[in-house]
């Protein structure tokens with residue numbers, strides 16, 4: 001299925017994404033923004049290989065990735081090396097809309113928060129996938145993970161559209177195949193390797209955002 005819709009250079013590989021998330025963390029547990037964004041790019045490849053029904057999700061993710069890339073490549077790019085330095089720089093220079101939408105709709109802090117919430121969805125979904133059985137439904141695992149993470153932050157219309165898209169997710173065997181890892185046992189093993197990394201990146205970001213009261217940015 002993946003081969004029919006994704007060209008070779010866009011083919012998803014879980015190993016690559018895993019390696020990127022490994023590279024996200026510095027020695028002193030800061031999160032490199034460049035690697036974080038690259039990890040998301042890899043995940044979007046996977047999403048794109050699932051077909052056009054997921055286009056509206058992919059478009060939003062790509063849009064947010066691009067905002068962060070623009071910061072990284074901008075004149076103040078050196079302030080965006082890690083999520084920690086980004087938060088410090090944007091807060092010190094009043095570049096974040098803290099209580100209501102204003103003149104900084106594309107702040108790094110706000111944009112990353114949306115991907116950060118999606119990372120929690122990913123963690124919950126992959127954990128379900130890892131512990132699932134052959135007849136488990138990916139649509140159910142996906143919507144449970146969504147309801148526990150992103151859904152409370154989305155308006156009704158987005159929740160409805162997401163729910164409809166989940167219904168057309170391929171079954172577990174086809175899903176595992178698109179992951180491009182090998183037989184199911186290998187997929188499960190690799191998920192076991194990936195999850196602690198994703199979880200650590202999530203936790204570090206969550207604590208940083210909580211510390212600066214940034215978890216509800218408009």
Ligand SMILES: CCCCCCCC/C=C\CCCCCCCC(=O)N[C@@H](COP(=O)(O)O)[C@H](O)/C=C/CCCCCCCCCCCCC
Pocket residue numbers: 014043044046047056057058060061114115117118121142146150154158162169179218
């Ligand atoms: C390891 C392989 C298996 C899993 C691979 C999963 C690949 C998933 C790739 C990308 C996930 C999508 C990330 C979506 C980011 C959403 C950010 C967000 O919350 N945006 C909303 C708020 O933004 P603002 O308006 O405040 O700027 C925006 O309203 C959202 C619009 C689009 C709908 C988002 C639905 C998200 C559903 C996430 C589940 C994806 C299902 C993938 C199926 C495998």
